[in-house]
Amino acid sequence: MLKKIVLAIVFIFVIIIAARTILLSRHSPPVTECRATDDDFIPLSDSRLARFQRALQFQTVSRDVGDYNRDELQNFGDFIINSFPTLHNSSLVEWERVNNYSFLYQIKGNKRDLKPYLLMSHLDVVPATNLEAWEAPPFSGNIVDGFIYGRGAIDVKQCVMGILESVEYLLNNDITPARSFYIAFGHDEEVTGSHGAKMIAARLKEKGVSELEYISDEGLPVSEGLISGVNKPVASIGVSEKGQAILKLSVKGVPGHSSMPPKESTIGILAGAVHRLESNPHPSMLGTGVETQFLEHLVPEMNFPQRILVANIWLFKPLLSWLLSLKPHSDAMIRTVTSITMFNAGVKANVIPPLAEAIVNHRIHPSQTVREVIEYDRQLIGDARVNIEIASSIDPHPTAGYGNNDFGYQVFKTTIRQIWPSALVAPGVLIGNTDTRHYLNFTNNIYRFSPTHMFPGDAQRFHGLNERISVKNYEQVINFFFHLIRNSDQPSLSPVHEHHDDL
Numbered sequence: 001m002l003k004k005i006v007l008a009i010v011f012i013f014v015i016i017i018a019a020r021t022i023l024l025s026r027h028s029p030p031v032t033e034c035r036a037t038d039d040d041f042i043p044l045s046d047s048r049l050a051r052f053q054r055a056l057q058f059q060t061v062s063r064d065v066g067d068y069n070r071d072e073l074q075n076f077g078d079f080i081i082n083s084f085p086t087l088h089n090s091s092l093v094e095w096e097r098v099n100n101y102s103f104l105y106q107i108k109g110n111k112r113d114l115k116p117y118l119l120m121s122h123l124d125v126v127p128a129t130n131l132e133a134w135e136a137p138p139f140s141g142n143i144v145d146g147f148i149y150g151r152g153a154i155d156v157k158q159c160v161m162g163i164l165e166s167v168e169y170l171l172n173n174d175i176t177p178a179r180s181f182y183i184a185f186g187h188d189e190e191v192t193g194s195h196g197a198k199m200i201a202a203r204l205k206e207k208g209v210s211e212l213e214y215i216s217d218e219g220l221p222v223s224e225g226l227i228s229g230v231n232k233p234v235a236s237i238g239v240s241e242k243g244q245a246i247l248k249l250s251v252k253g254v255p256g257h258s259s260m261p262p263k264e265s266t267i268g269i270l271a272g273a274v275h276r277l278e279s280n281p282h283p284s285m286l287g288t289g290v291e292t293q294f295l296e297h298l299v300p301e302m303n304f305p306q307r308i309l310v311a312n313i314w315l316f317k318p319l320l321s322w323l324l325s326l327k328p329h330s331d332a333m334i335r336t337v338t339s340i341t342m343f344n345a346g347v348k349a350n351v352i353p354p355l356a357e358a359i360v361n362h363r364i365h366p367s368q369t370v371r372e373v374i375e376y377d378r379q380l381i382g383d384a385r386v387n388i389e390i391a392s393s394i395d396p397h398p399t400a401g402y403g404n405n406d407f408g409y410q411v412f413k414t415t416i417r418q419i420w421p422s423a424l425v426a427p428g429v430l431i432g433n434t435d436t437r438h439y440l441n442f443t444n445n446i447y448r449f450s451p452t453h454m455f456p457g458d459a460q461r462f463h464g465l466n467e468r469i470s471v472k473n474y475e476q477v478i479n480f481f482f483h484l485i486r487n488s489d490q491p492s493l494s495p496v497h498e499h500h501d502d503l
């Protein structure tokens with residue numbers, strides 16, 4: 001009898017595994033018909049390329065909240081105004097500098113009943129370090145072997161300049177958009193956006209804007225070769241964004257002579273706490289959020305064993321979590337991550353340190369909250385001598401729609417396929433943070449995507465060494481935004497044609 005029950009259970013499991021594998025292995029058909037019309041390609045002329053190289057030369061570095069290079073932001077802003085004369089003088093455009101260095105543009109379409117959308121980006125960059133290790137100086141914009149080097153090449157001056165080039169082209173060619181749109185460039189995204197994006201959002205409200213059709217901002221790239229077994233480019237659209245908690249850990253002690261040390265120093269206690277945090281990662285949340293749909297979208301391109309695993313996360317979560325945890329970029333998809341980013345202690349070689357401090361930077365999986373993450377840390381540290389203070393925090397963002405009837409998502413999907421026809425397009429979670437935190441009240445439809453083509457090894461270039469973009473990819477960036485604007489002109493989505501017979 002027991003044997004029969006076991007066999008029946010195994011049989012049911014096999015049926016479920018097979019059914020899910022077959023179901024998720026089906027290729028999804030294109031769901032929209034929205035092509036860019038007219039001459040639909042902007043070539044990367046020498047002058048467009050030179051403008052981008054020049055943009056990378058401005059050292060618009062942000063270091064901390066309120067600590068950014070004002071002179072260079074001013075110069076970069078002046079350069080933008082001078083480089084795009086049609087945009088800045090068109091009767092279709094209203095523009096202003098917000099809080100001195102940020103920019104807000106309104107491009108007026110001729111169908112005023114259509115809800116406007118917003119294209120976001122940012123003008124600042126993080127500092128460049130280890131200058132000797134760069135192939136070309138980080139503020140040169142030099143081209144080496146077909147790549148344009150510079151801090152900001154992928155984060156994210158390529159989008160600033162790509163948006164500006166595409167709009168200038170539209171206006172120079174007398175193409176009046178049907179749907180109005182806004183462009184917002186903040187000047188301190190790398191240090192929370194509280195002086196830039198936050199002020200732009202307030203200004204938008206002042207102008208009477210309360211609802212937007214969708215918002216686009218920097219985000220996930222088009223990646224190739226990052227997931228073993230998937231041989232096509234994977235374009236992931238960030239429909240949500242991780243939360244963030246910056247915690248300051250501190251341990252206080254009594255200073256004294258180093259010849260008579262206490263059993264434990266503030267440094268030793270804090271180092272122990274930090275070590276416990278680093279060696280006990282937060283749990284895998286695989287199966288609870290959009291990372292699940294991301295992986296499931298790739299199933300048709302995977303090999304058979306991979307298909308079985310990914311189509312059945314309900315069963316294989318532990319194994320898959322382990323596999324995904326092997327690489328930092330895939331580990332970041334499935335859990336709240338912990339980075340120890342700063343550690344300060346001690347005053348002199350022969351003085352017992354009175355204070356030790358560390359900064360912990362968490363990026364929070366959308367299925368968790370700031371409170372839960374801090375409680376987990378507290379339990380893990382398990383030492384009342386370690387004080388935990390929240391320096392800043394934000395919960396994960398809500399998830400935007402990514403179905404067949406979600407206008408913004410479908411416009412992105414169509415546009416991506418116009419630039420990368422073989423790309424698999426999938427929803428995903430952005431593992432870093434953006435200025436969109438200041439715009440959450442304008443719409444739920446926020447899409448975080450950068451039309452940057454990335455290959456193995458490129459993820460480390462974000463905020464790292466040798467940030468660069470290929471000349472070809474920069475041309476794709478310009479054309480991505482051009483097509484996005486053209487595709488956004490349609491009043492609504494074309495009827496959806498589902499083909500269920502193409503198994």
Ligand SMILES: CCCCCCCC/C=C\CCCCCCCC(=O)NCC(=O)O
Nearest residue numbers: 190219220223226227329330432433434459
């Ligand atoms: C198996 C996974 C395949 C997906 C490929 C993902 C590759 C991820 C590589 C880079 C994405 C990182 C984008 C981060 C943008 C965040 C912008 C930023 O710097 N904001 C400030 C901050 O977060 O502190």
Ligand SMILES: [Zn+2]
Nearest residue numbers: 155156189218
């Ligand atoms: Zn950025």
Ligand SMILES: [Zn+2]
Nearest residue numbers: 126155190463
């Ligand atoms: Zn950045």
